[in-house]
Every structure is written in structure tokens, then in C-alpha cells.
Amino acid sequence: MKRNDRTILGLTMLAHAMVHTYELSLPILIPVWLVEFGASKATLGVVLSLGYALFGIGALPGGVLSDSYGSRRLIVVCLLGMGGSFLLLSFAPTLPVIALALLLWGTAASVYHPSGLSLLSTGIEPDDQGSAFAYHGIAGNVGIAFGPLATTLLLLAFGWRTVVAVLAVPALVAAVVAFRTSIDETAAVETETRARDSSAERTTRTDGGLTSISDLLSASRSLFSGWFVAVFGVVMLSGLYYRGVLTFLPDLLSGLSLFAPIDVAGKSLEPARYLYAGLLTVGMVGQFAGGKLTDRVENTAAIAVAFGTLALIALVFVPAADAGLVPLLVVSFALGFWLFAVQPLYQATVAEFTPPDARGLSYGYTYLGVFGIGALGAAVAGYVLQYYSPTVLFLVLAGFATVASLLGVLLSLRAGSELV
Template identity: 60%
Template sequence: MMQTIAVNRNDRAIVGLVSLAHAMVHTYELSIPILIPLWLEAFPVDRATIGVIVAVGYGLFGLGALPGGVLSDRFGSRRLIAGCLFGMAASFVVLSFAPSILAVGFALVCWGIAASVYHPSGLSLISTGVEARGNAFAYHGIAGNVGIALGPLAVTLLLLVADWRTVAIVLAAPAVVAGLVAVRVRFDERAAVPEAEADGGDSKGSVGVGSLSEFVAESKLLLVGPFAAILLVVMLDGLYYRGVLTFLPNVLSEFPAFAPVEFAGREIEPYRYAYSGLLMVGVLGQYVGGKLTDRVSTERAIAVSFGALVVLALAFLPASEVGLVPLLVVGALLGFTLFVIQPLYQATVAVYTPAGTRGLSYGYTYLGVFGVGALGAAIAGGVLQYAGPPTLFAVLALFAALAAGVAAWLSYR
């Protein structure tokens, strides 16, 4: 009985920390688009230039996941998470004092590097330290979605009473508090690793990747096995995710149903609230996805979910032509399904990889989701510019169809 209580306490400590950190990472990530118009006013810069500067920060957010995974396996997740939180806070303090657009770019580069280590270290910590893994992935995902949905809203409200420099400093404060929590909280990072693995029974069960040769050897083992198929799935998921979320506000703003309205002397943009609502529905999707990891074949659930995303992509524009209610229903289903997939592939990675290189595995995973997936924004922008929304949603449906096919192959292989 005492052992069960200890395990539960360990689970709660880990889940609490990673949930807090996950919410902070995505709050910062989604605050950046809100600040871009203000930077265009503050500095002599055009949209193309600022787009490149922001893309570099977002790109490092994905590219840094792989070395972050290696460092997590080698030095432990707690240190990486604390460094991530303090680093993001410092980056936004630097941002608040930026005298030029190049200084803004430097701050975003620092943010991207700091934030990039979170996902491989946080997910590795869940997979090796938490017994109730499915629930942990669910709560972790919900916290991320709270940051995704409420972060932009919080920034918007703060901007009503302060300038963007003050808002940047205010945003740094909670990350400092979260970093102090990461330093002080106590837990066993490997409580859920089977004893045989903890004693070195699997590949690098206790020390992870310690050299370049080991990195190459472990990467070869990962990339020639079924994990390679999971990696392809998450890349396609990243392309869909960035492709639809980056430009969906722009698409919604062109719908007559979301035309600006006057309220209390201010112009309200309804499409922003619809977009935030779509992201909030993702909270429920994350929770359901986490629960499903303990109850069904994750590969099959991934295939079904991507099949649903195919249908929703093709139905989105027709729903907008029917009326506001059908559009909101399809949008809510899109938000739910888009985020239900994340805990499913996170749990699937844990199944297909050894504990000793779990951080490396999640490093590759988030290199695919946020690194390769960042191309989805560029693809979506080009398609919208030269072909229009119908072609964009057709391309998104193609990404989802390919991912569904790979997941189905994994399920029946």
C-alpha cells in the first residue's frame, strides 16, 4: 500500500511539473503572432523581413528538439525543463528591451533554443517516471492546449492596459516561478522503467546516448525500425497542424459571418474568438486521446483520427457556405480531432522505443512535428497566395490521408 502511495505521489509531482511547463511553452509560442503587428508599427521593417525573423525562432523550436532529446537522456529531464523555463523568461525580458528588429530576432532565437528542449525532456520524463502514462499524457496535453488557447487571449487583454514591452516582461514572470518549481520539486525520473531496463537490460538503459558514435548507432536502430513509420506520421501531422493553424485566422477573417462589429466604442474581431474557441475544444481532444492510449490500439486510433481530418478538411469550406452554425460545428470537430492525435502518437513512440533512448526518440519526434512541420506554414502561405483556400484544404486533406495510410499499415503489419 505504501508503495502505491509513493508511486502516486511521484506521478503527481511529475505531471504537475510537465503540465505547468507545457502550458508556458505554448503560451509563449502563440503570443508571438499577436505581437507581430505591433513590431511592424514599432520598427522600420516589412512583413517579409519580419516573417523570416519569426520563422528562424520557430524553426529552432523544432530543430533543437533532437539535441534536447540527447541531453535529456544524458543529464536528466529536470535540468532541461528548468533550463527551458528560465531561458524562455530571459528571452522575453531581452525582447522587452529590444531597440531594433534585429534585437527582436535575437530574442526569438534565444526563445526557440530554450523552448526546443522541452518536448523531448518532458515527454521522456512522463514515459520513464509515471506509472499511469495514459492519464499523464492526457493532462500534459490539456495543459499545453490551455497555453495555446488562453495565451493569445491573455496577451490580447494585457495589451488593452499596457504596451507590448511591458507585456513581454509580465509574460516572463510565470516562467521564472515555474523554473523555481522545477528546481525544488522532488521525484524519481525513472520510477516507471522496468527493473531489467533500469539495470542496463536494454540499449543504454541507464545512461542514454553519450557520444557521437552512440548517437549515430542509436539513430540507425530507431530509423530502420517501425519508429521510422511513426516519425513519418508525426511529420505529416506537423504539416497539417502548422498549415491549418497558421493561416486559419486569415481564412476566417474573410468569411462574412465573422465581419468586425462595434462594441462599447471598440472594434471587435469575432474570428479571433472563434479561433480561440477552436483551440479550447482541443483541450477535450487531448484528454480523450490520452484516455484512448490505455484502451485501444494507438496505431488504429491514429489512422481513424487522420481519416476524420481528411473529411473535416474537405467539409470546412462547404460548411462555411451553409451558415455560421455548421461552420462552428465543423471547426469544433477539427480542433478536437487535430489535438486528439497528439497523445496517441506520444504514447506510440514510447511503445516502439527503448527507455534508454526515449529522449532521443522524442527529440526526433518533435524535430518532425515542429521542425519539418514548420514547412506547413510556408506551404499553406504559398497555396493561399497562388491558388486559394479550396486548394489549401485539399492539400491538408492529402497530408491527413497519407498519415492515415501509414498508421493503418502499422496497425495491420
């Protein structure tokens, strides 16, 4: 990689890890807040859900702002916002202030994915983009897997307010580093294209780009009039599968006799949590493998195969759990691998099916689909488990993955045609 590529990759990996570290540290704090504020689980659940909802919903305006003002600026704002919101959280005297801090966190964090992925797709040379997406995804998985662990360990030595304040520091330091970093955000765009669009781009970056709802609607119609609509379907179904399987998986695993709690020195250890963490850790390997696949095979064909595999995993998960420990471990780690392997595949596919000057907007829609609409997967899973059974849930998840696989086949058949 060139120096500019390495700098961009380092910046986005750092920010991506922090976004998911903060995202997964919040549930660890809920038991503490239940005691300190005397709130019900339902109330805290709603408060946390509001922050997570903005995390997804804000991706679309984040994409618009990325196209208008540049990705690096948005990443700086994201890091400052996350650090600032955690500082506010450390001083929160009441539950409403907790809610305000989480709303600010969700708003700040929401701009990262469209701006970070746009920066990777326009700043890093095409031959290195697949590996860049993979390393970027691995960094996110580091935050997912180890962020909650770091929060838990800090809570052993400090009060929650101190822990939250300590967690705020890395984001604030990273914001300063990002602000002082010099990069070429459009290095991957062909020279003649940059030259042709340079005047328009400079105007866009200084006047705010999409300055009205009509501009946004026009740009959106342009995106969805092409095959991006099928790509959006893939990412939306990916989000539904992701939230649907991960939200209640710890609870499902803990209900198995194989993972009954164990008393050690007067403390209850729950093996299901360790399997869950292991599954997320395996996701790092999946992210890397998925990124490498984008360099070697047609992305849309790989999407078809990957989601077909996820459908098969969903179909065999419950039988594997009934069959014993070894089959369950095999299918669980396969789930972790393929669940995260699809992410660099669809990220690269978004870049393939969208023009560079709308890349931020396209990734905004992408993560509106993944985290916004995809968040409904948790509600679907809860409803199905409440009124039906785990078997029915995994059948529903298999349905999501099957439709995504079919869309991958359709995109593969049209890969050689006009895309946008």
C-alpha cells in the same frame, strides 16, 4: 496516481503551458513592434520565423541531451532560457536584439517536448500514462488558447516592455520550483531493466551520453531501422496538417461574409478570431479524449481512425462554410477536437515503438517532425492559397491525413511484431 507520478505530471503540465503561452504571445506583439521599430511585416515575419524554426529544429539535440543528462535538468534549462529571453526582450533597444531574444527563446523552448514527453513515458506508471499525456496536452492547449488573451489584456494596461517582463516571471519562478523538485525519472521502467542498465545509465548521465556524431548516427540508425520510421511519418504528416490548417485559418474565416468585422463603440471586433479561439479551446477536450483512448484501445488503430476523420473534415470544410453558420461551427469544432486528439495518440505510440534508453532521442525526432518539418505546412498553405484556392488547400490537407491514417493501419498490423 502515485506521488511521483503526480509530481512529474504537475511539473510537465506547468512547463508545457508556459512553452505555448510564450509561443502564441509573440504574434500579439508584432503590431506594436511595427510601430516602434518601423520595420516591415516581411522583416518581422522573418525574425519571428527564425525563432519558431529553432523551436522545431532544436528538438533533436534536445532529445539527445535529455537522454544524456536527464529530463528534469533540461526542463529547468528550458524555463530559465524562456524567462531569460523574455527579460532580454523587455530591454531590447533595436530589432537585431529582438531577433537575438527570439532566437534564444526558440532554442530554450525546443528542448521541452523531447524532455517532457520522455519524462512522462519513463517516470509515470504505464497504467496512468494515457491520462498523463492527456492532461499534459490540455495544459499545452491552455497556453495556446489563453496565452494570447493574457498578453492582449496586459497590453491594455501596460507598455509592451512591461508586459514581456511580467510574462518572464512565471517561467523563472517555475525554474526554481523544478530545480528543487525531487522525482524518480525512471519509475515506469521495469525494475530488472533498471538494474541491468543502472551502471551504464550512471555513466551516460555523467559523461554526456552521446558524445559524438557517430554515436548519434548509430542511435538514429537503430531507431529508424525499425517501425519508428512509420511513426515518424505519422508525426511529420500531423505537423504538416497542423501548421497548414491553423496558420491561415483566421484569415480564411475572416474572409467569409458570416464573420465580417463588427463595429462596437468605435472599435472593430472580428468574430473570426473568437471562432478561432473557440476551436483551440475545444482542442482541450480533444487532448483529454485522445489520452483516455490510449488507455482503452490500441494506439495505432486509434491513429488510423483519427487521421481518417481529419481527412474527412478537410474534405467537408469548404462545403460546410458555404452551407451556413451552423454547419461551419460543427465542422470547425470537430476540427479542433480531432486536431488535438491525435497528439496523445502519437506521443504514446512513440513510447510503444522505442526503447526507454533512447526515449529522449525519439521524442527529439518526433518534434523535429512535428514542429520542424511540420512548419513547412505553413509554406505549403501559403503557396496553395496564393495560386489556387481554399478548396485545393483542404484537398492537400486531406491527402496528408489520409497518408497518416494508412501508416496507422500499417503500424496496427505490425503491432504484435518486434518493434525496434
